[in-house]
Amino acid sequence: MNWEDFRKWGRRAADWAADYHAGLRDRPVRAQVAPGAVLSALPDAPPEGAEAMQSIFDDFEQTILPGMTHWQHPRFFAYFPANAAPVSVLAEYFVSAIAAQCMLWQTSPAATELETRVCDWMRQAIGLPDGFTGVIQDSASSATLCAVLTMRERALDWQGNKAGLSGQPRLRVYCSAEVHTSVDRAIWIAGLGEENLVRIPTQGPTRAMDADALRAAIAADRAAGHLPAGIIACTGGTSAGASDDIAAVMDVAEAEGLYTHVDAAWAGSAMICPEFRALWAGVERADSVVMNPHKWLGAQFDCTTHFLRNPDDLVRTLAIQPEYLKTHGADGIVNYSEWSVPLGRRFRALKLWFLIRAHGLEGLREMIRNHVTWAQDLAARLEATEGFEIVTPPMLSLFTFRHLATADHEAHNQDLLNRINDDGRIYLTQTRIDGALVIRFQAGAFTATAEDVAVAYDVITELAEANV
Structure with a gap:
């Protein structure tokens, strides 16, 4: 690829990125592939000659993308967020181009x-x-x-x-x-x-x-x-x-x-x-x-x-x-x-400079306050729902809970978590509190809305009821 080719593909990459983010809610949050599926689809040996960029791009969409967990998904409630605001992505584009x-x-x-x-x-x-x-x-x-x-x-x-x-x-x-x-x-x-x-x-x-x-x-x-x-x-x-x-x-x-x-x-x-x-x-x-x-x-x-x-x-x-x-x-x-x-x-400072200037501290504060409020509201709804227990109350936008079972709480909650993540609409992870397995929720996705957190309640309660 030369820089004239880059001009064409750079525009296409920008369009692809915008379309990708616009359609994230339609994708399962966690990758739904079996172990080894991506590896087996990749050639064993590297190519001796140059390949067409269109062929590389097609393989990216058909082989790589299905094996990605979508960390920018608005219903990513696992781990902690690893957000990438659009303006930060743009700044990284410039950083990569300068390559200092x-x-x-x-x-x-x-x-x-x-x-x-x-x-x-x-x-x-x-x-x-x-x-x-x-x-x-x-x-x-x-x-x-x-x-x-x-x-x-x-x-x-x-x-x-x-x-x-x-x-x-x-x-x-x-x-x-x-x-x-x-x-x-x-x-x-x-x-x-x-x-x-x-x-x-x-x-x-x-x-x-x-x-x-x-x-x-x-x-x-x-x-x-x-x-x-x-x-x-x-x-x-x-x-x-x-x-x-x-x-x-x-x-x-x-x-x-x-x-x-x-x-x-x-x-x-x-x-x-x-x-x-x-x-x-x-x-x-x-x-x-x-x-x-x-x-x-x-x-x-x-x-x-x-x-x-x-x-x-x-x-x-x-x-x-x-x-x-x-x-x-x-x-x-x-x-x-x-x-x-x-x-x-x-050159990591550039994306932080772009981000702070583009959103302002008040814009970032509003996002964080919303996440905290939505997580607290979800914890309260789950606590008021029969069969659920809040194990650790919200600390900012993070709390843990479990669904009560007649026996073997651990197996029951691990199975519930697996069903939630296989369902694909949301993504949660587990932890242990005083040795006991619990399910962990945190709101932190940059593009999350109150409706996304409401979907989390629907998914959790629907699959818990089906799991009894």
Whole structure:
């Protein structure tokens, strides 16, 4: 393909994308293919010669598309959203066309300086105070890894990267069982070992980390000769929206001199609405905070904003400056490759800039408030319907429920969930609460309406009745 061919196919791709989104409600949300179906339809060997673009496009529609779960479907109520507002898709089109590698200021000054500006816009939008500085990471997993590496280096007086962990005391990091498994992976990659991720019991309706138990665990570790390094708290945990008492966690962290990271990957987007900020009261005292505009705000994946009270600690942990990466003759610049694990960086700031300008904070607030209201309404309707139990009440737009059975609740609800997803009109997932399987609902699709959530009620109750 040359650029003249691209002109033709680019227009066709834009038309296809608009038609695809216009017809999403007519498609099953989750892919309805059997394992291996797509693989078996693909040639075993790559083509030796060029193929016609029309042939490639036809195979895309006939082979690939039926095997896709439609994350932009307005009735996608599973996991958390991975929204892509149209304006964000358009921005990514430009990013792909420019195809810049934005690792350093000099490799694309505008990319670096726009990232600085939009991160500060987001800081203001979610209510973090002046003094926090932001960087765009690919995902919350990477931001959490950055935080764990910083915890490690601070605890080891910045000698871990140089001397390694051999001969050092066992470093300990503290969290509840409600945090995302990306925390476990960060502990693995940082070389700390999963046995040194200390799970603190939770309490209360928000399933918050018990601050007294946290304090006792740290004291016990110090007495055993271990080295406490940091605490990871969460706001809006993935399973059921668990939210730690951030202020209480910070009291312990400050008394113990520990680095703190707050994972608000999903719920952080809701903090653009001032009325929801009580969920993370005390966050301004954290060292590191992460939230994902690519989840609930509509910035196409991947786009994670990572805020730091003192970015110097992160840079000291990650920065490497060989001669070929130095920028000479420019003082006071920021090279964001020193703030993240990968050296290479995409121009992620552009889609966030387009998104905020095209919708405005008030437009984004309206969307989030609607999702919260619709989820609360659905939970109330299910609770009032015979045979249903709300297991965890709505935390923002997320709640869990189950359908009661005469015996074997677990098999009954797993079967109900399978029937719902095979039906195709909506998509839900499961989790476990206190060991028991429950069905999980969250409203967050960018194009969802109140009618889409009403369809969820109809599907759930219709298939539950048929399943009795």
